Amino acid sequence: MDSQQKQQIQIGFLTVRKHASLGFVGGLLVLNGLARPVEFHCTLPVMPTKAQQLLYGATLDEFVAGEQIGRALLAKAKARPQIVLTDTLAALSVRHLVDSPIAAIDSSWSKNEATLTYPQPSHEAWHRLSVEGYKLLTMHEFASDSKQLESFLGSLSIDIVEPFGRIEGALMEAHPATKAA
């Protein structure tokens, strides 16, 4: 694949993080095949209501990360990513609402950030696959995504973990209160 073709490719990188006092924040970075940024969107902090906390129970993180934040971010993107990668398992549920194949990377950029944690999924039933040395997880109901992801990522040679570091930096720029003291 040459540079011109790579510039036409669009990959979405979605992350959702939880902050102890601010709530959930999410970011979507769309890159081209040369790893250059095309578009970036982030949410304002989302604090679930008490009713949501009580009634969604263990599935609250998935509701907020996937249906609320993931959906809002993907809806805002002018660029239509051919695939979406996330470092947040709980955000995979957004797959029910979009057509693009979505996979979670079983490794994240930085899990040591004290103030931002990952929303947690309520179950562990994933379809697992390995592409270009990366361990990926997709939703069971969308196991057919695997082939598309394999063929798409196999033709690129970009680091698919590194962009989450950029999103984390961008979230901290956009929400300075999330920076560790």
Next chain:
Amino acid sequence: MLQPDLPKIEFGASWYEESVSIDFPSSLYAESILTEFSVDACFQPLPNWQSWPESKVLTVALGQPLPKTIGFSFPESPHWVKKVEPQPKSNQPDALAKSPRIAESDEQKDAPKQTPKLTRLRPPGDLVSLEDRLYYVLQPPLETIVQSAELTFPFQPFPYQMEGIAFLFPRAAAVLADEMGLGKTMQAITTIRMLLLSNELSDVLLICPKPLVTNWVREFRQWAPEIPVAVIEGDAHRRQFIWSNPQAPVKIANYELMMRDREQIDNGNLDFDLVVLDEAQRIKNRNSTTSEIVRSIPRKRSWALTGTPIENSTEDLVSIFEFLSPGYLNDDMHLKSLGKATRDYVLRRTKDKVLTDMPPKLFRAADLDLTPEQRLSYKAAEEEGVVQLNDLGESVTIQHVFELVLRLKQICNFDPLTGASAKYERLEADLEEIAASGQKAIVFSQWVETLDILGERLAKYNPLQYSGRIPSSKRDGVIDQFKNDPKTKIILMSYGAGAVGLNLQFCHYVFLFDRWWNPAVEDQAINRAHRLGVKQAVTVTRMMSTETIEERIHNVLEEKRELFQSLFAEAGVPRSMGLSQKEIFGLFGLSIPAVKRAA
């Protein structure tokens, strides 16, 4: 109906007596929750509920509007695509092929693959708009850019050099103040290259001391072979053409030229995207014409490169900032506030911090007694000189003192009557050993006359001279010969011509035949040999005649070095080390005349 944004829902008895209808518009999880709801032991249906009177319905709407978002697109996101392929490898200088870093890379080929360090661009502190800040935060790490843009380097840059590039890249005003030998030139060129390839720059002016112009051209050829570079030189007509030549995105001018081409600069037709000052301490006197002209060049970005942002006092740094950001600093600022104000603009690294595996500099103090002939001449000259200074009384000037210092220092080198020299004897003995082991040496002096005498006496080592007397056009040839001619064992250099911008890391012995006024200049001289790529320890021999003016100057400078090191340790700025007027008078026990003090 209960609204989801109500502060709280009480699960009290009164609430539970009423039925609840829950509205989950378009919610995937509503279904699963409802399922769980019905089987949950806590919510077992109450007995005979079917016979209850019709209940009121309370709706809890859980589906909220989607969260608000903010977003930016990057339609002009840099592409970093080279327009011209680099020159074939065969055109690269031989030295490149023999670069120790390349050899190192070859050795590392078989090493297990490690996750490379990623160097991220960080927005400068003075960038306020979120969009502008995110633009830099969201760019790929430099290593990714380099790889995907297929940028080639003569050798793999060190991680601290990548940090330097990431520092310069987003900044409109910056001082790269790395210690000499850490590769400021390479860092500046690579950043310029990346900014040009990403179309963030199109017109760059680099100003350096005249002797370094050819060095910059050579370095551009190595580090950015696809970037056309034009040197502003020749007669007025030719220079006028080059100043306005749009074909060359990088133009190199020298400080000496500024005065002559002032008209070109003032006519309003120039507007550079970036002006880089190499050896920026050249504008430390902010009232000098050169400094004024440089400051007047229209530009969007301003970078200063210097290993010694402070040579004599913090005013030097304030002057450099007058070029970067006029009025941002002033001379009255306290050291601490100066450090705080400049922290985001100045990047300074020292070799001991970033090159922990670099071979060391080994200093040898050659404290020598004068020969009897020298001592005789010295004593007579000093006594006579001091008497003359005293006779001058209030009319004595610093020039009078300087003249005496210089006369005495020259005697410390060679006796004017007999030519005897304790330093020469020592140098000759050392050189014999160095030459026998196949090594080469650099000898520095502040006088061309001293270099001439050394050249004659050391003829068997085929010495070369590199001083202000050698025309600029021939200087590269001298360096090449010294590097490649196995018969040439030494190069004799003046501090003025040889202290900056030369790469002589193949040479492991440096002799300071006499001492410069300012140890910062000596350090620069030493760092011609002790710099990136050096394979073994560099031995520096500082020659000093004991019980002479040289020893007195040395003691004063050492005291100052210690004082400034302790002062600047926290602020991270280099030491200041020149001799003040008072100290120069003090060398002969004189005090500054009252009239001079008032002035």
